[in-house]
Amino acid sequence: xxxxxxxxxxxxxxxxxxxxxxxxxxxxxxxxxxxxxxxxxxxxxxxxxxxxxxxxxxxxxxxxxxxxxxxxxxxxxxxxxxxxxxxxxxxxxxxxxxxxxxxxxxxxxxxxxxxxxx
Amino acid sequence: xxxxxxxxxxxxxxxxxxxxxxxxxxxxxxxxxxxxxxxxxxxxxxxxxxxxxxxxxxxxxxxxxxxxxxxxxxxxxxxxxxxxxxxxxxxxxxxxxxxxxxxxxxxxxxxxxxxxxx
Numbered sequence: 323x324x325x326x327x328x329x330x331x332x333x334x335x336x337x338x339x340x341x342x343x344x345x346x347x348x349x350x351x352x353x354x355x356x357x358x359x360x361x362x363x364x365x366x367x368x369x370x371x372x373x374x375x376x377x378x379x380x381x382x383x384x385x386x387x388x389x390x391x392x393x394x395x396x397x398x399x400x401x402x403x404x405x406x407x408x409x410x411x412x413x414x415x416x417x418x419x420x421x422x423x424x425x426x427x428x429x430x431x432x433x434x435x436x437x438x439x440x
Numbered sequence: 441x442x443x444x445x446x447x448x449x450x451x452x453x454x455x456x457x458x459x460x461x462x463x464x465x466x467x468x469x470x471x472x473x474x475x476x477x478x479x480x481x482x483x484x485x486x487x488x489x490x491x492x493x494x495x496x497x498x499x500x501x502x503x504x505x506x507x508x509x510x511x512x513x514x515x516x517x518x519x520x521x522x523x524x525x526x527x528x529x530x531x532x533x534x535x536x537x538x539x540x541x542x543x544x545x546x547x548x549x550x551x552x553x554x555x556x557x558x
Contacts, residue, residue: 330461330537339541341457341503343448343493347551375461379495383503385459391544411549419448419548423457423541430537431529433465 331373331387335425338388343381344418354414357406368397387425394422449491449505453543456506461499462536472532475524486515505543512540 331337346354358376365371365386370393376384388394397403410418449455464472483489483504488511494502506512515521528536 330535335539339459339539341459341541341543343503375499375501377495377497377499377501379497381493381495383493383495383501385461385501385503411551415549415551417448417548417550419546421453421457421543421546423459423543425459425539425541428537428539430535431533432535433529433533 330430333372333387333389335427337372337425338391338394339423339425340386340388340394341421341423342384342386342418344384345381345416346378347414347416350413357409357414361403361406364400364402365397368400369393370396391422448548451490451505451507453545455490455543456509456512457541457543458504458506458512459539459541460502460504460536462502463499463534464496465532465534468531475527475532479521479524482518482520483515486518487511488514509540 362374362376365374370389372387372389374384374386376382386397388397398407480492480494483492488507490505490507492502492504494500504515506515516525
């Protein structure tokens with residue numbers, strides 16, 4: 323999966339985050355990239371989906387944000403996603419960890435606009 | 441911060457995760473990299489620190505894992521870290537979000553060893 327995502331979501335805590343860290347197995351970069359993009363698209367249509375952030379740089383880290391735990395369960399069971407999970411275990415990942423978390427509090431920062439150089 | 445980290449931690453849920461997502465401001469890559477490496481080193485010596493995963497790929501995502509909320513508060517207040525936070529706002533980040541989460545459940549996967557090709 324390529325880096326990117328929404329960077330910020332607008333839900334107020336509490337909501338949920340799924341932290342998925344992974345080490346890729348060698349091979350099938352194109353198939354993996356296509357499946358990753360499709361999963362982002364598919365998740366975006368699920369009830370309760372709030373956003374996703376993702377980066378890969380040695381380790382891959384994808385954090386998806388959800389309104390509640392029921393939304394996460396529904397996503398895990400979604401049929402096309404279930405098939406991608408099966409291929410992930412069989413082909414794409416050497417290892418992964420998945421953590422389901424309750425977001426307790428959050429804050430953000432945006433730098434003030436800088437004046438244009440003259 | 442370069443990608444990497446422990447990838448897996450051994451604590452049993454519940455424990456805590458701090459999800460820090462960021463967009464870098466332009467410039468001072470060397471200073472930023474040095475400070476990031478120093479923060480990882482410093483966090484590793486804090487009570488309650490369990491591990492860290494980090495990747496930057498457009499967006500930066502650093503997830504640090506902690507035994508409890510008190511450990512997170514102590515880390516936020518650590519003096520050298522507080523100075524790095526100040527520089528982060530002033531110089532290094534165009535924007536960031538910080539989320540404090542309670543890890544409710546976790547599971548992992550490691551691919552079975554593959555036989556060597558003959």
